[in-house]
Amino acid sequence: MNEFPEDWRLHGQEEFLKGASLTLRTWSSPDPHWDHDHCEFCWAKIAATSIPDAVQEGYATADLKHWVCRQCFADFQEQFAWASQGLSP
Numbered sequence: 901m902n903e904f905p906e907d908w909r910l911h912g913q914e915e916f917l918k919g920a921s922l923t924l925r926t927w928s929s930p931d932p933h934w935d936h937d938h939c940e941f942c943w944a945k946i947a948a949t950s951i952p953d954a955v956q957e958g959y960a961t962a963d964l965k966h967w968v969c970r971q972c973f974a975d976f977q978e979q980f981a982w983a984s985q986g987l988s989p
């Protein structure tokens with residue numbers, strides 16, 4: 901068995917997400933022509949309630965350029981040294 905199996909969701913995100921400050925928030929559009937984002941890891945759709953098959957909240961960087969779904973945040977929080985802002989203790 902491989903002690904550290906490569907996760908299929910990993911493809912270099914540490915370059916821009918390692919140690920990032922992520923905040924749990926409800927998705928909102930930064931632009932009227934922009935109706936969804938994707939989780940940087942599993943590519944889950946994060947969008948407004950009007951979008952089918954999407955989740956409505958996730959962890960976002962301050963500039964809202966990168967989103968991470970709850971599941972991937974939980975899975976990679978330690979590896980990427982994320983601070984969990986926006987959570988009640």
Ligand SMILES: [Zn+2]
Nearest residue numbers: 939942969972
């Ligand atoms: Zn994900």
